[in-house]
Amino acid sequence: MTKLLEVNNLHTRFKVRNGYLYAVNGVSFTLDKGEMLGVVGESGCGKSVSMMSLIRLLPPAAQITQGEVLLEGKDLAKASASEINMVRGSKVGMIFQDPMTSLNPFMKIGAQLCEGIIYHKKMSRADAMKQAAKYLDLVGISNSEHRLHEYPHQLSGGMRQRVMIAMALLGEPELVIADEPTTALDVTIQAQIVELVKELREKLNMSIIWITHDLSLLAGMVDRIMVMYGGSVVEEAPLDEIYKSPRHPYTIGLLKSIPSIKTEAGSRLPSIAGAPPNLFVEPQSCPFAARCAYRKERCTKEIPPLEPVSGAGANPHHRIACWVDVTKEPAEPKEGGML
Amino acid sequence: MTRAAKQPLVKVKNLVKYFPIKIGAFGSEKAVVHAIDDVSFDIFRGETLGLVGESGCGKSTTGFTILQIYRSTSGSVEFEGVDLASLSKQELRAMRKRAQIVFQDPYSTLNPRMTIGEALAEPMKVHKICPDNEIQGRIAQLIRDVGLNPNVANRYPHEFSGGQRQRICIARALACNPEFIVCDEPISALDVSIQAQIINLLMDIQEKYNLTYLFIAHDLAVVRHISDRIAVMYLGKIMEIAEKKDLFKRPLHPYTKALLSAVPEADPDIERQRQRIILKGDVSNAIDPPSGCRFHPRCAYATDACAQSVPELEDYGDGHQVACLRLDEIAMEEKLETEDA
Numbered sequence: 001m002t003k004l005l006e007v008n009n010l011h012t013r014f015k016v017r018n019g020y021l022y023a024v025n026g027v028s029f030t031l032d033k034g035e036m037l038g039v040v041g042e043s044g045c046g047k048s049v050s051m052m053s054l055i056r057l058l059p060p061a062a063q064i065t066q067g068e069v070l071l072e073g074k075d076l077a078k079a080s081a082s083e084i085n086m087v088r089g090s091k092v093g094m095i096f097q098d099p100m101t102s103l104n105p106f107m108k109i110g111a112q113l114c115e116g117i118i119y120h121k122k123m124s125r126a127d128a129m130k131q132a133a134k135y136l137d138l139v140g141i142s143n144s145e146h147r148l149h150e151y152p153h154q155l156s157g158g159m160r161q162r163v164m165i166a167m168a169l170l171g172e173p174e175l176v177i178a179d180e181p182t183t184a185l186d187v188t189i190q191a192q193i194v195e196l197v198k199e200l201r202e203k204l205n206m207s208i209i210w211i212t213h214d215l216s217l218l219a220g221m222v223d224r225i226m227v228m229y230g231g232s233v234v235e236e237a238p239l240d241e242i243y244k245s246p247r248h249p250y251t252i253g254l255l256k257s258i259p260s261i262k263t264e265a266g267s268r269l270p271s272i273a274g275a276p277p278n279l280f281v282e283p284q285s286c287p288f289a290a291r292c293a294y295r296k297e298r299c300t301k302e303i304p305p306l307e308p309v310s311g312a313g314a315n316p317h318h319r320i321a322c323w324v325d326v327t328k329e330p331a332e333p334k335e336g337g338m339l
Numbered sequence: 340m341t342r343a344a345k346q347p348l349v350k351v352k353n354l355v356k357y358f359p360i361k362i363g364a365f366g367s368e369k370a371v372v373h374a375i376d377d378v379s380f381d382i383f384r385g386e387t388l389g390l391v392g393e394s395g396c397g398k399s400t401t402g403f404t405i406l407q408i409y410r411s412t413s414g415s416v417e418f419e420g421v422d423l424a425s426l427s428k429q430e431l432r433a434m435r436k437r438a439q440i441v442f443q444d445p446y447s448t449l450n451p452r453m454t455i456g457e458a459l460a461e462p463m464k465v466h467k468i469c470p471d472n473e474i475q476g477r478i479a480q481l482i483r484d485v486g487l488n489p490n491v492a493n494r495y496p497h498e499f500s501g502g503q504r505q506r507i508c509i510a511r512a513l514a515c516n517p518e519f520i521v522c523d524e525p526i527s528a529l530d531v532s533i534q535a536q537i538i539n540l541l542m543d544i545q546e547k548y549n550l551t552y553l554f555i556a557h558d559l560a561v562v563r564h565i566s567d568r569i570a571v572m573y574l575g576k577i578m579e580i581a582e583k584k585d586l587f588k589r590p591l592h593p594y595t596k597a598l599l600s601a602v603p604e605a606d607p608d609i610e611r612q613r614q615r616i617i618l619k620g621d622v623s624n625a626i627d628p629p630s631g632c633r634f635h636p637r638c639a640y641a642t643d644a645c646a647q648s649v650p651e652l653e654d655y656g657d658g659h660q661v662a663c664l665r666l667d668e669i670a671m672e673e674k675l676e677t678e679d680a
């Protein structure tokens with residue numbers, strides 16, 4: 001597999017009134033051509049900000065303070081504004097969470113779809129419209145020629161998300177970043193969109209980063225999963241590895257707290273005590289330490305690096321950021337959750 | 340508990356709620372949203388009835404109409420034999436202390452200018468639950484019940500996280516000793532790791548105070564965990580209602596089958612083997628709902644008859660009720676398919 005993307009030690013922070021919000025604190029990962037990576041975490045864990053930082057699609061208050069983003073060897077973190085403009089929408093496509101608000105209500109579907117390729121590929125309007133209709137067909141919108149002349153409000157939520165997907169694909173990107181693309185949709189519509197993305201991925205052989213808070217959703221679709229917490233990657237492993245032998249206490253807790261067919265109905269769900277961390281101070285220790293059942297003294301003093309797991313038969317692609325080896329340590333319930 | 344021993348606490352009969360609205364450029368045309376249309380079911384004392392369905396199917400409206408927060412268009416809601424729909428405003432207020440609600444969004448349902456203590460004291464004063472000098476003690480007890488430290492009573496909602504606020508909302512619902520609580524998507528605004536805490540809390544206090552819940556949610560995994568029975572709604576109608584185990588083992592309605600198959604499971608092995616039923620199209624419009632069975636435009640088994648007559652809920656044993664005209668034929672078709680395979 002050839003490497004498409006390499007991210008090294010990425011830091012992004014936001015300027016707020018009394019200082020900074022440290023949203024992303026040293027994220028590193030790689031992505032191969034044609035690979036699908038799932039990024040999972042709770043709200044505020046930095047999953048969206050870190051992925052938006054890749055193409056610098058950030059609000060003015062945000063700044064990337066450190067790190068490099070190598071897309072096919074070129075560092076996007078240091079690219080000029082015009083260079084990054086040529087990457088967005090052509091090399092990297094985006095699908096956003098809320099199709100209701102990400103489409104311009106005053107523009108017809110066709111005009112919105114064509115805007116990007118007219119700019120990037122210097123296509124004529126007529127050709128661009130033809131191309132747009134082709135992609136609407138591809139994402140399963142019937143009567144596409146007619147749909148091009150409709151406004152977003154005339155489409156349902158699921159249809160609008162299909163339009164967003166068509167828009168992301170029109171520039172024939174190598175990488176698509178999908179930021180919670182099904183969170184605003186109902187489960188039966190979510191199932192439609194997931195099937196569509198799986199099909200398109202086979203057909204077009206692109207790399208996909210799928211951001212979500214739903215670990216169950218990823219189980220059926222991605223190759224590899226990266227778990228984020230408090231602005232850092234805490235665990236990263238191939239699909240089966242994460243679900244079958246999670247090694248970071250947060251991942252373990254998260255998986256246990258999801259009700260599934262296997263959990264006994266009516267039983268108490270194992271829950272993670274406490275609440276996610278406050279990121280107004282730059283983390284100096286493991287971000288999960290305060291809620292962790294395996295906490296040791298070292299955890300509250302030093303930030304653990306993301307390193308391959310140890311032990312016999314360990315998967316070399318399985319990495320965790322944790323000072324403790326959970327396979328050897330008994331968990332002790334720690335005080336938390338109460339004010 | 341045997342079926343005969345179960346006492347219905349709430350009996351919903353032919354409940355209808357329409358919302359008249361104005362559409363068109365300047366509100367020139369009038370239309371009616373058929374939010375819930377002829378819905379009937381019982382909620383037994385001490386049980387949790389889960390109500391699931393997709394957004395806009397009328398599940399929250401059902402919860403609100405049961406409590407008569409929305410006055411019903413027609414039909415009745417009997418609470419221990421008293422029809423809430425026929426009560427006056429004053430009479431309803433007296434009933435309110437027995438039936439409470441926990442809302443979806445803990446950020447917008449607590450008054451930002453009231454301390455937690457004030458928010459909890461208000462319902463007790465309105466309903467004269469206890470003498471004034473006992474209120475402070477009761478507030479402390481309620482706050483402890485929901486897993487917080489009693490010294491938070493003097494603080495304001497903005498000082499709390501989403502999970503903590505939802506705990507406070509639950510304490511407020513408990514303040515006047517209700518028997519019945521409508522939980523309207525109580526965890527969907529919360530983070531995954533916090534959801535489990537709130538589910539556990541709801542189950543604990545149910546046991547402690549012998550509460551009856553109507554648990555409304557779109558997340559089937561959560562509903563499966565907390566409910567005793569589950570009702571599946573689609574576009575204002577109940578499609579299927581059954582004991583939880585029965586529903587998951589033997590879903591009968593084509594919509595329930597599709598819904599269950601669409602719920603992802605956090606296990607790659609299960610996901611690889613699973614046969615998803617992908618429904619075509621989107622949910623129809625509640626302003627102009629389809630004739631006959633509301634689900635027929637998306638149903639793989641629909642015939643002309645489904646577009647014409649409205650199926651009634653029929654009992655298929657053990658209180659497993661399904662509203663589908665072609666249920667027997669679908670079962671036959673499936674049997675033949677499995678035999679062929």
